[in-house]
Amino acid sequence: MPIDPQLFLGFLFAAWVLILTPGPDMLFVIGQSLAGGVARGWAAMLGIVSGALVHVALAASGVAALIAASPSLFEALRLVGAAYLIWLGAGALRAAWRGGEALRPAAPVGAAFRQGFVTNLTNPKVILFFLAFLPQFVDPARGPAWLQMALLGPLVPLMSLPAYGLLIHGAGRAAARLNRHARWLEGVAGALFLGLGLRLLVPVRG
Numbered sequence: 001m002p003i004d005p006q007l008f009l010g011f012l013f014a015a016w017v018l019i020l021t022p023g024p025d026m027l028f029v030i031g032q033s034l035a036g037g038v039a040r041g042w043a044a045m046l047g048i049v050s051g052a053l054v055h056v057a058l059a060a061s062g063v064a065a066l067i068a069a070s071p072s073l074f075e076a077l078r079l080v081g082a083a084y085l086i087w088l089g090a091g092a093l094r095a096a097w098r099g100g101e102a103l104r105p106a107a108p109v110g111a112a113f114r115q116g117f118v119t120n121l122t123n124p125k126v127i128l129f130f131l132a133f134l135p136q137f138v139d140p141a142r143g144p145a146w147l148q149m150a151l152l153g154p155l156v157p158l159m160s161l162p163a164y165g166l167l168i169h170g171a172g173r174a175a176a177r178l179n180r181h182a183r184w185l186e187g188v189a190g191a192l193f194l195g196l197g198l199r200l201l202v203p204v205r206g
Contacts, residue, residue: 047116089194
Protein backbone atom coordinates (compact mmCIF):
# COMPACT_ATOMS: atom_id res chain seq x y z
CA MET A 1 0.00 0.00 0.00
CA PRO A 2 1.63 3.31 -1.08
CA ILE A 3 -0.04 5.33 1.71
CA ASP A 4 0.58 4.92 5.43
CA PRO A 5 -2.75 4.02 7.15
CA GLN A 6 -2.16 6.30 10.14
CA LEU A 7 -1.15 9.20 7.94
CA PHE A 8 -4.21 8.51 5.83
CA LEU A 9 -6.53 8.84 8.83
CA GLY A 10 -4.84 12.10 9.77
CA PHE A 11 -5.26 13.33 6.21
CA LEU A 12 -8.99 12.52 6.23
CA PHE A 13 -9.44 14.51 9.45
CA ALA A 14 -7.51 17.49 8.08
CA ALA A 15 -9.46 17.33 4.82
CA TRP A 16 -12.81 17.44 6.62
CA VAL A 17 -11.66 20.42 8.67
CA LEU A 18 -10.76 22.19 5.42
CA ILE A 19 -14.07 21.27 3.78
CA LEU A 20 -16.33 22.24 6.70
CA THR A 21 -14.55 25.49 7.60
CA PRO A 22 -16.39 28.37 5.91
CA GLY A 23 -14.23 30.10 3.35
CA PRO A 24 -14.29 31.69 -0.11
CA ASP A 25 -15.21 28.45 -1.90
CA MET A 26 -18.15 27.58 0.35
CA LEU A 27 -19.58 31.09 0.47
CA PHE A 28 -19.08 31.52 -3.27
CA VAL A 29 -21.13 28.37 -3.96
CA ILE A 30 -23.87 29.53 -1.59
CA GLY A 31 -23.93 32.95 -3.24
CA GLN A 32 -24.19 31.46 -6.73
CA SER A 33 -26.96 29.08 -5.61
CA LEU A 34 -28.94 31.93 -4.05
CA ALA A 35 -28.53 34.16 -7.06
CA GLY A 36 -28.94 31.60 -9.83
CA GLY A 37 -30.40 28.42 -8.40
CA VAL A 38 -29.14 24.85 -8.20
CA ALA A 39 -27.69 24.75 -11.73
CA ARG A 40 -25.38 27.69 -11.09
CA GLY A 41 -24.46 26.30 -7.69
CA TRP A 42 -23.32 22.99 -9.16
CA ALA A 43 -21.52 24.76 -12.00
CA ALA A 44 -19.61 26.82 -9.43
CA MET A 45 -18.86 23.64 -7.48
CA LEU A 46 -17.50 21.87 -10.57
CA GLY A 47 -15.28 24.88 -11.22
CA ILE A 48 -13.98 24.65 -7.66
CA VAL A 49 -13.33 20.91 -8.04
CA SER A 50 -11.41 21.58 -11.26
CA GLY A 51 -9.34 24.23 -9.48
CA ALA A 52 -8.58 21.79 -6.65
CA LEU A 53 -7.37 19.19 -9.16
CA VAL A 54 -4.99 21.79 -10.59
CA HIS A 55 -3.64 22.34 -7.06
CA VAL A 56 -3.13 18.57 -6.73
CA ALA A 57 -1.26 18.41 -10.04
CA LEU A 58 0.95 21.34 -9.02
CA ALA A 59 1.73 19.77 -5.64
CA ALA A 60 2.51 16.37 -7.18
CA SER A 61 4.74 17.85 -9.88
CA GLY A 62 6.73 19.99 -7.47
CA VAL A 63 5.55 23.33 -8.81
CA ALA A 64 3.80 23.96 -5.50
CA ALA A 65 7.17 23.84 -3.77
CA LEU A 66 8.40 26.65 -5.99
CA ILE A 67 5.35 28.74 -5.10
CA ALA A 68 5.85 28.00 -1.41
CA ALA A 69 9.46 29.19 -1.70
CA SER A 70 8.35 32.49 -3.23
CA PRO A 71 6.38 34.64 -0.76
CA SER A 72 5.96 37.33 -3.39
CA LEU A 73 4.29 34.90 -5.78
CA PHE A 74 1.94 33.65 -3.07
CA GLU A 75 1.13 37.24 -2.15
CA ALA A 76 0.38 38.02 -5.78
CA LEU A 77 -2.03 35.07 -6.01
CA ARG A 78 -3.79 36.23 -2.84
CA LEU A 79 -4.21 39.77 -4.17
CA VAL A 80 -5.47 38.51 -7.55
CA GLY A 81 -8.07 36.39 -5.79
CA ALA A 82 -9.17 39.31 -3.62
CA ALA A 83 -9.45 41.65 -6.61
CA TYR A 84 -11.43 39.06 -8.58
CA LEU A 85 -13.98 38.53 -5.81
CA ILE A 86 -14.32 42.28 -5.24
CA TRP A 87 -14.93 42.72 -8.97
CA LEU A 88 -17.63 40.01 -8.94
CA GLY A 89 -19.24 41.49 -5.84
CA ALA A 90 -19.27 45.01 -7.23
CA GLY A 91 -20.85 43.75 -10.46
CA ALA A 92 -23.58 41.90 -8.59
CA LEU A 93 -24.32 44.89 -6.37
CA ARG A 94 -24.57 47.16 -9.43
CA ALA A 95 -26.98 44.72 -11.04
CA ALA A 96 -29.09 44.60 -7.87
CA TRP A 97 -29.14 48.40 -7.71
CA ARG A 98 -30.29 48.65 -11.34
CA GLY A 99 -32.96 46.00 -11.01
CA GLY A 100 -30.96 42.80 -10.95
CA GLU A 101 -30.11 40.91 -14.10
CA ALA A 102 -26.46 39.89 -13.81
CA LEU A 103 -26.94 36.66 -11.88
CA ARG A 104 -30.40 35.50 -12.91
CA PRO A 105 -31.02 31.73 -13.26
CA ALA A 106 -31.15 32.08 -17.04
CA ALA A 107 -27.54 33.25 -17.17
CA PRO A 108 -25.02 30.78 -18.63
CA VAL A 109 -23.74 28.32 -16.05
CA GLY A 110 -20.35 28.46 -17.77
CA ALA A 111 -19.71 31.80 -16.09
CA ALA A 112 -20.29 30.23 -12.66
CA PHE A 113 -17.89 27.40 -13.56
CA ARG A 114 -15.15 29.82 -14.62
CA GLN A 115 -15.63 32.01 -11.57
CA GLY A 116 -15.54 28.98 -9.25
CA PHE A 117 -12.36 27.78 -10.95
CA VAL A 118 -10.58 31.11 -10.48
CA THR A 119 -11.90 31.50 -6.93
CA ASN A 120 -10.44 28.14 -5.93
CA LEU A 121 -7.12 28.68 -7.67
CA THR A 122 -6.58 31.91 -5.73
CA ASN A 123 -8.07 30.72 -2.41
CA PRO A 124 -5.26 31.07 0.20
CA LYS A 125 -6.79 28.39 2.43
CA VAL A 126 -6.69 25.82 -0.38
CA ILE A 127 -3.24 26.93 -1.53
CA LEU A 128 -1.82 26.53 1.98
CA PHE A 129 -3.46 23.11 2.39
CA PHE A 130 -1.91 21.65 -0.73
CA LEU A 131 1.43 23.44 -0.29
CA ALA A 132 1.96 23.04 3.45
CA PHE A 133 -0.29 20.24 4.72
CA LEU A 134 -0.53 17.67 1.95
CA PRO A 135 3.24 16.86 1.96
CA GLN A 136 3.01 16.11 5.70
CA PHE A 137 0.90 13.03 4.94
CA VAL A 138 3.48 11.57 2.58
CA ASP A 139 5.81 8.79 3.72
CA PRO A 140 8.89 8.70 1.44
CA ALA A 141 9.56 5.12 2.54
CA ARG A 142 6.36 3.96 0.86
CA GLY A 143 7.09 5.22 -2.62
CA PRO A 144 7.37 8.36 -4.73
CA ALA A 145 6.00 11.46 -3.02
CA TRP A 146 4.27 12.61 -6.22
CA LEU A 147 2.30 9.36 -6.40
CA GLN A 148 1.10 9.61 -2.81
CA MET A 149 0.05 13.25 -3.29
CA ALA A 150 -1.68 12.34 -6.54
CA LEU A 151 -3.68 9.68 -4.67
CA LEU A 152 -4.51 11.79 -1.61
CA GLY A 153 -5.17 15.16 -3.23
CA PRO A 154 -8.27 14.31 -5.31
CA LEU A 155 -10.00 12.96 -2.19
CA VAL A 156 -10.48 16.51 -0.92
CA PRO A 157 -12.83 17.71 -3.71
CA LEU A 158 -14.53 14.30 -3.84
CA MET A 159 -15.24 14.37 -0.10
CA SER A 160 -16.61 17.90 -0.38
CA LEU A 161 -19.32 16.99 -2.90
CA PRO A 162 -21.93 15.66 -0.40
CA ALA A 163 -21.51 18.58 2.00
CA TYR A 164 -21.59 21.18 -0.75
CA GLY A 165 -24.50 19.37 -2.39
CA LEU A 166 -26.62 19.94 0.72
CA LEU A 167 -25.70 23.63 0.72
CA ILE A 168 -26.43 23.99 -2.99
CA HIS A 169 -29.87 22.39 -2.83
CA GLY A 170 -30.78 24.22 0.36
CA ALA A 171 -29.82 27.58 -1.12
CA GLY A 172 -31.43 26.63 -4.42
CA ARG A 173 -34.76 25.91 -2.75
CA ALA A 174 -34.56 29.20 -0.90
CA ALA A 175 -33.84 31.00 -4.17
CA ALA A 176 -36.83 29.33 -5.85
CA ARG A 177 -39.15 30.45 -3.07
CA LEU A 178 -37.77 33.96 -3.16
CA ASN A 179 -37.68 34.27 -6.94
CA ARG A 180 -39.79 37.43 -6.78
CA HIS A 181 -37.03 39.03 -4.77
CA ALA A 182 -34.22 38.18 -7.21
CA ARG A 183 -32.88 41.72 -6.91
CA TRP A 184 -32.28 41.27 -3.20
CA LEU A 185 -30.78 37.80 -3.70
CA GLU A 186 -28.29 39.27 -6.14
CA GLY A 187 -27.51 41.96 -3.59
CA VAL A 188 -26.84 39.31 -0.94
CA ALA A 189 -24.59 37.39 -3.36
CA GLY A 190 -22.75 40.57 -4.24
CA ALA A 191 -22.23 41.43 -0.57
CA LEU A 192 -20.86 37.92 0.03
CA PHE A 193 -18.37 38.18 -2.84
CA LEU A 194 -17.33 41.69 -1.82
CA GLY A 195 -16.86 40.66 1.80
CA LEU A 196 -14.79 37.64 0.77
CA GLY A 197 -12.59 39.80 -1.44
CA LEU A 198 -12.00 42.31 1.35
CA ARG A 199 -11.24 39.48 3.75
CA LEU A 200 -8.62 38.09 1.38
CA LEU A 201 -6.86 41.44 1.46
CA VAL A 202 -5.88 40.65 5.06
CA PRO A 203 -2.52 38.82 4.95
CA VAL A 204 -2.56 35.12 5.89
CA ARG A 205 -0.77 34.44 9.17
CA GLY A 206 1.18 31.32 10.00
